[in-house]
Amino acid sequence: MPDRAAPVLDVKGLKTVFRTRGGEIHAVNDVSFHLERGELLGVVGESGSGKSVTMMSLIGLLPSPPAEIRSGSVMLGDLDLLKITPEQLRNVRGDKVGFIFQDPMTSLNPVFNIGFQIAEPLRRHMGMNKAQAKARAVELLELVGIPDAAKRLGDYPHQFSGGMRQRVMIAIALACDPDVLIADEPTTALDVTIQAQILELVKELRVKLGMAIIWITHDLGVIAAIADRVMVMYGGQIVEQAPVKDLFANPQHPYTRALLKTIPSLTGVREKRLQVIEGQPPIMTTAPSACAFRARCTHAFDRCEVENPKRHGIDRLPLGQGHDVACHWVAAPVSAETAHV
Amino acid sequence: MLTFTLRRLLLAIPTLFVISLVIFLLVDLAPGSPMSEIPLTVPPDVRRKMIEALGADQPVFVRYVLWLRQFFWVEPATLFDGWFGTNWAGGEQRILSWQSRAPVFTIIGQRIPQTLTVIGTAYLVGILIALPIGIYSAYRQYSLFDQLGTLFAMIGFSVPTFFSGTLIIIIFAVTLGWFPTKYDTNLHVTDWASFVKQLQQMAMPVMTLGLANAAVISRYMRSSMLDNMGMDYVRTARAKGMSERVVVLKHVLRNSMIPVVTVIALGIPSIFGGAIITENLFGVNGIGAALIGAIHASDLPMVQTLAFIFAVLIVSFNLIADVLYGLLDPRIRYD
Numbered sequence: 019m020p021d022r023a024a025p026v027l028d029v030k031g032l033k034t035v036f037r038t039r040g041g042e043i044h045a046v047n048d049v050s051f052h053l054e055r056g057e058l059l060g061v062v063g064e065s066g067s068g069k070s071v072t073m074m075s076l077i078g079l080l081p082s083p084p085a086e087i088r089s090g091s092v093m094l095g096d097l098d099l100l101k102i103t104p105e106q107l108r109n110v111r112g113d114k115v116g117f118i119f120q121d122p123m124t125s126l127n128p129v130f131n132i133g134f135q136i137a138e139p140l141r142r143h144m145g146m147n148k149a150q151a152k153a154r155a156v157e158l159l160e161l162v163g164i165p166d167a168a169k170r171l172g173d174y175p176h177q178f179s180g181g182m183r184q185r186v187m188i189a190i191a192l193a194c195d196p197d198v199l200i201a202d203e204p205t206t207a208l209d210v211t212i213q214a215q216i217l218e219l220v221k222e223l224r225v226k227l228g229m230a231i232i233w234i235t236h237d238l239g240v241i242a243a244i245a246d247r248v249m250v251m252y253g254g255q256i257v258e259q260a261p262v263k264d265l266f267a268n269p270q271h272p273y274t275r276a277l278l279k280t281i282p283s284l285t286g287v288r289e290k291r292l293q294v295i296e297g298q299p300p301i302m303t304t305a306p307s308a309c310a311f312r313a314r315c316t317h318a319f320d321r322c323e324v325e326n327p328k329r330h331g332i333d334r335l336p337l338g339q340g341h342d343v344a345c346h347w348v349a350a351p352v353s354a355e356t357a358h359v
Numbered sequence: 360m361l362t363f364t365l366r367r368l369l370l371a372i373p374t375l376f377v378i379s380l381v382i383f384l385l386v387d388l389a390p391g392s393p394m395s396e397i398p399l400t401v402p403p404d405v406r407r408k409m410i411e412a413l414g415a416d417q418p419v420f421v422r423y424v425l426w427l428r429q430f431f432w433v434e435p436a437t438l439f440d441g442w443f444g445t446n447w448a449g450g451e452q453r454i455l456s457w458q459s460r461a462p463v464f465t466i467i468g469q470r471i472p473q474t475l476t477v478i479g480t481a482y483l484v485g486i487l488i489a490l491p492i493g494i495y496s497a498y499r500q501y502s503l504f505d506q507l508g509t510l511f512a513m514i515g516f517s518v519p520t521f522f523s524g525t526l527i528i529i530i531f532a533v534t535l536g537w538f539p540t541k542y543d544t545n546l547h548v549t550d551w552a553s554f555v556k557q558l559q560q561m562a563m564p565v566m567t568l569g570l571a572n573a574a575v576i577s578r579y580m581r582s583s584m585l586d587n588m589g590m591d592y593v594r595t596a597r598a599k600g601m602s603e604r605v606v607v608l609k610h611v612l613r614n615s616m617i618p619v620v621t622v623i624a625l626g627i628p629s630i631f632g633g634a635i636i637t638e639n640l641f642g643v644n645g646i647g648a649a650l651i652g653a654i655h656a657s658d659l660p661m662v663q664t665l666a667f668i669f670a671v672l673i674v675s676f677n678l679i680a681d682v683l684y685g686l687l688d689p690r691i692r693y694d
């Protein structure tokens with residue numbers, strides 16, 4: 019890739035397993051993706067598809083035990099986050115990589131005021147003293163649109179509304195000017211108007227600060243509104259990956275197509291009832307040896323039962339740079355003649 | 360917060376009045392006479408005169424009102440006079456022990472230091488042992504340390520102090536001979552040697568009560584830590600890159616301490632309750648021993664006063680626990 023700058027984040031072959039009493043759960047199976055500088059990568063998939071576990075694996079946020087990262091590499095610049103010491107990893111967390119969680123009501127510590135909670139990473143990573151951290155905290159609160167910022171530093175989380183708390187969480191995640199911001203369903207717990215405000219805020223901050231963002235959501239509408247590129251996850255794997263326009267215009271994987279049918283259309287007349295995808299997402303007790311989606315797939319054929327499909331590009335671009343899909347039913351461009359035997 | 364405290368204090372007054380009345384009547388109804396320890400050879404009219412001299416022949420309500428006046432006015436006034444050399448009490452009669460004819464509060468004043476040094480130390484030691492055990496057990500849940508902590512707590516919970524105390528006496532005093540069997544109340548700490556002696560004689564009662572207290576408090580600490588360890592804000596703290604030390608000992612601990620501090624505050628009056636058994640077992644001449652002695656001698660003023668003091672302590676520490684809760688948890692607002 020001579021014409022491309024190196025990606026900020028490059029994940030290869032990530033495998034995460036939970037060892038529980040009932041056996042192993044293979045939550046992330048050989049996931050590879052990268053994140054360009056300044057890019058917004060959307061991640062969609064049903065509940066349990068491994069979105070959160072993937073992202074938390076990157077920066078060691080999973081409790082271990084039960085979580086165990088079996089293999090892979092996570093390159094942030096030239097640091098492999100899976101190889102460095104816990105102390106080095108802590109230096110990365112909150113500094114180079116910011117994280118926003120789903121539930122703003124419980125994500126802040128109830129007994130410390132928000133001034134303290136914003137100042138913590140500033141003092142830890144930037145070596146600021148109290149006064150500097152305070153000044154920066156005010157700046158950050160203003161940046162995320164909290165009025166009267168200076169006065170609110172002494173307030174406790176319960177004195178803020180849900181939307182305001184999520185803004186505080188964003189301020190914390192952005193405190194040290196991270197290269198990568200990971201947002202794990204940051205608006206799911208908020209009502210629609212607040213959700214729209216937070217989306218606007220993130221769009222605006224992206225332009226201002228230029229960090230790359232990974233945005234996890236169930237909501238394809240949100241993806242359409244903000245993402246540059248989309249990754250669809252199922253059964254702990256990436257089943258389809260494409261620039262956002264391509265994915266919406268030309269979905270390949272049966273699962274993606276089904277997902278797209280589940281969103282209500284705002285424009286057209288409602289000709290059909292909204293569809294649901296029949297069946298349950300799988301719980302992976304072993305590494306996949308067959309297609310994880312086969313039981314719910316209307317196109318499944320015998321090969322799907324015996325071989326886990328690999329990702330292949332449908333546009334002759336290298337994997338991850340164009341549009342790729344992991345499905346036996348979808349023909350790869352090279353083997354177009356042989357796919358439908 | 361202030362209005363809350365004041366309101367609770369005002370509410371405590373009628374509560375304590377009712378308690379005092381109930382205590383007074385109950386103790387009065389109990390069988391026994393102040394003369395039961397007087398030899399039978401003393402003739403009946405002498406006995407009657409003695410009873411009259413004690414004021415024990417007065418109807419119960421007269422004695423109650425007199426006692427109230429003495430407890431709430433004469434005794435505080437006497438105390439005040441003692442400090443500032445004033446004369447508020449005006450030489451009025453203080454609450455007298457029927458047994459020894461000495462003012463009840465003078466006796467209590469002599470006994471309290473023994474109780475506080477021995478039982479208070481035991482409580483403090485219990486807390487100091489319990490908190491680290493509870494914190495580490497929770498942090499390393501199901502580890503060997505945690506299992507041992509659980510075993511320790513089970514023992515402390517289920518073995519009554521009169522049994523564990525006896526066992527400790529047999530092991531450390533009788534078999535090993537490390538500590539004296541009997542607590543010497545007259546020992547005064549003046550130099551290093553007497554200090555060591557004091558430590559030696561405190562060791563067994565402190566062990567006995569400390570074990571029991573540590574068992575209870577370590578369990579509270581552990582479960583409170585566990586409750587908080589899985590909270591989302593802990594993940595946030597880790598995501599900010601905070602060290603495990605800060606995550607556990609600042610973020611989690613600060614939240615976990617809220618209920619534990621309450622339990623500790625509520626447990627302080629029980630220092631005096633627990634004292635009754637342990638003091639008798641080890642011969643510590645403290646407030647618990649005074650209570651038992653007074654009960655045996657039907658020394659009603661002493662029993663009533665002590666029982667009421669326990670009640671006041673319990674009510675006060677309930678209030679203190681509530682106030683502490685409000686101070687520690689910013690979400691609680693009392694108004």
Ligand SMILES: Nc1ncnc2c1ncn2[C@@H]1O[C@H](COP(=O)(O)OP(=O)(O)OP(=O)(O)O)[C@@H](O)[C@H]1O
Nearest residue numbers: 036038043045064065066067068069070071072084
């Ligand atoms: N602590 C854990 N112990 C055992 N299994 C776990 C644990 N955490 C997650 N899993 C499993 O990992 C799989 C992926 O979960 P994950 O939370 O990543 O899903 P998700 O895509 O983020 O879903 P959601 O949209 O509901 O957040 C699930 O099957 C889940 O049961």
Ligand SMILES: [Mg+2]
Nearest residue numbers: 069070071202
């Ligand atoms: Mg999730």
